[in-house]
Amino acid sequence: MKTLSIATAMVFGVFGVACASGPAATGSAVVAASAPAAEPASAVVGAAAPGFSLPDSTGKTVSLSDYAGKIVVLEWVNPECPFVKRHADAGTMKRLAEKYDGQVVWLGINSSAHHDSAANAKWISDRSLPYAILNDQSGAVGRSYNARTTPHMFVIDASGKLAYAGAIDDDSNGAKGASAVNYVDAALAELTAGKPVTVAESKPYGCSVKYAK
Amino acid sequence: MRSVCILLFFVLAACGVAATDRPGEGVESQHRATADHPVKADLLADVSAIEPGKPFLVGVRLKMQLEWHVYWKNPGDSGLPVTLEPSGPAGFTFGAMQWPLPVEFNQPGDIAGYGYTGLVVFPIEVRPPADLSNGATIRIAVKAAWLACRDVCIPGGETLELSLPVADKAVVSNEALFAEWRQKLPFEKGYATVKSEGDMRAGELTVRLEWTEPVRSVQFFPVPEAALSVTNVRVEHRARVTTIRFDAKVLAGQKLLSGELESLVVATDPSGTRRGITVPVRLAG
Numbered sequence: 001m002k003t004l005s006i007a008t009a010m011v012f013g014v015f016g017v018a019c020a021s022g023p024a025a026t027g028s029a030v031v032a033a034s035a036p037a038a039e040p041a042s043a044v045v046g047a048a049a050p051g052f053s054l055p056d057s058t059g060k061t062v063s064l065s066d067y068a069g070k071i072v073v074l075e076w077v078n079p080e081c082p083f084v085k086r087h088a089d090a091g092t093m094k095r096l097a098e099k100y101d102g103q104v105v106w107l108g109i110n111s112s113a114h115h116d117s118a119a120n121a122k123w124i125s126d127r128s129l130p131y132a133i134l135n136d137q138s139g140a141v142g143r144s145y146n147a148r149t150t151p152h153m154f155v156i157d158a159s160g161k162l163a164y165a166g167a168i169d170d171d172s173n174g175a176k177g178a179s180a181v182n183y184v185d186a187a188l189a190e191l192t193a194g195k196p197v198t199v200a201e202s203k204p205y206g207c208s209v210k211y212a213k
Numbered sequence: 214m215r216s217v218c219i220l221l222f223f224v225l226a227a228c229g230v231a232a233t234d235r236p237g238e239g240v241e242s243q244h245r246a247t248a249d250h251p252v253k254a255d256l257l258a259d260v261s262a263i264e265p266g267k268p269f270l271v272g273v274r275l276k277m278q279l280e281w282h283v284y285w286k287n288p289g290d291s292g293l294p295v296t297l298e299p300s301g302p303a304g305f306t307f308g309a310m311q312w313p314l315p316v317e318f319n320q321p322g323d324i325a326g327y328g329y330t331g332l333v334v335f336p337i338e339v340r341p342p343a344d345l346s347n348g349a350t351i352r353i354a355v356k357a358a359w360l361a362c363r364d365v366c367i368p369g370g371e372t373l374e375l376s377l378p379v380a381d382k383a384v385v386s387n388e389a390l391f392a393e394w395r396q397k398l399p400f401e402k403g404y405a406t407v408k409s410e411g412d413m414r415a416g417e418l419t420v421r422l423e424w425t426e427p428v429r430s431v432q433f434f435p436v437p438e439a440a441l442s443v444t445n446v447r448v449e450h451r452a453r454v455t456t457i458r459f460d461a462k463v464l465a466g467q468k469l470l471s472g473e474l475e476s477l478v479v480a481t482d483p484s485g486t487r488r489g490i491t492v493p494v495r496l497a498g
Contacts, residue, residue, distance in 0.1 A: 202439070210321070
């Protein structure tokens with residue numbers, strides 16, 4: 001398990017993905033030098049975003065390829081997570097999705113093993129969310145993006161490349177108020193103006209994604 | 214940056230962690246100082262009477278229910294550090310919160326978490342002024358906030374208070390408890406000689422440690438600032454020599470604030486005790 005975890009870290013390390021997710025596992029004791037070469041499609045800023053097809057809360061299949069040519073935001077969600085609730089209370093995601101409505105496609109993804117589409121539908125209805133939440137109970141899509149936390153944000157540009165990966169903002173404890181820098185807003189402002197994204201990576205914060213054990 | 218972050222959180226914890234506004238949560242939203250919160254907090258001192266001008270320690274003790282944890286100053290891939298904000302009468306000053314050696318949690322999906330399970334005591338030095346009047350009662354308060362996680366996370370927090378009389382001579386108290394937790398703080402140095410090599414341009418850094426005695430179960434706990442990513446940590450260890458390698462990278466579009474990576478290396482000594490040393494790793498070539 002440890003070897004696998006290090007191997008995973010190595011795979012991500014090679015592709016520079018884990019940089020968006022803070023430190024990898026600490027090594028303990030002696031680690032085998034050889035790492036299995038298994039590697040799923042993984043998300044790397046600047047490279048093509050991994051494709052996916054997942055059901056939304058109404059059962060309709062949503063694929064990333066449906067939005068070819070569009071800017072897409074992926075928001076990892078867990079309705080039980082205090083960080084997600086804090087942003088829902090503050091309207092952070094909803095406001096941003098509405099601000100760029102028509103220019104940007106916003107998709108929530110829930111990789112919690114114990115949340116089915118009904119749980120996602122309830123969250124959408126409870127919080128009057130203007131966007132779909134996709135069911136990734138198997139965690140396969142979450143793992144391909146190396147989604148570590150809820151929220152963990154990814155912005156895909158119109159050419160299908162990953163343009164931003166990381167936190168929603170620089171305010172992990174929710175104490176900065178109006179002085180917080182919203183990285184996703186900044187990335188979307190740049191992309192919709194035809195500019196490259198300046199801050200393309202940050203460390204996500206939040207609850208760990210509750211992947212299947 | 215991490216320390217700035219922590220400091221900031223420290224200060225703002227006073228306003229209450231905003232993550233606590235959680236309507237529709239019933240039990241969970243009533244977490245503050247209630248009987249059903251998975252973490253119980255209290256405040257202790259290593260004296261039962263304060264001597265004017267003589268520093269003493271207070272300790273915030275968190276007792277966690279089985280399976281729950283709270284987070285170290287680098288929480289890992291998720292979570293939030295515990296924050297403590299001490300206060301006292303005019304003239305009292307406080308040292309920084311001291312962090313006992315963390316453990317690593319296994320979270321599904323290879324998500325690293327660093328922190329504490331079971332029981333932890335965070336000592337803080339209190340420096341009283343020299344002009345206290347004998348017989349006065351001094352009230353020390355510490356505003357504590359934490360995120361407790363198991364399969365779900367619940368924020369918690371409480372203002373803990375302690376009243377102590379002033380006397381000619383300090384009266385020692387809770388001696389064994391504070392001695393025990395002092396042992397669990399990192400050493401600045403002395404338990405190993407440390408050399409760090411490599412630089413950020415190469416993307417890989419190496420730390421070599423030669424221990425004063427044979428140790429085992431060596432673990433590396435980095436505290437990277439917000440702009441720095443530390444990944445792919447590999448620890449190789451034989452008896453007295455440990456080599457730690459990791460990839461270090463500045464996140465795209467961000468700037469490093471420090472030329473040094475703060476880190477902690479923990480090893481188990483021949484008697485089975487975990488001991489830790491702080492290891493600053495130079496990032497510049």
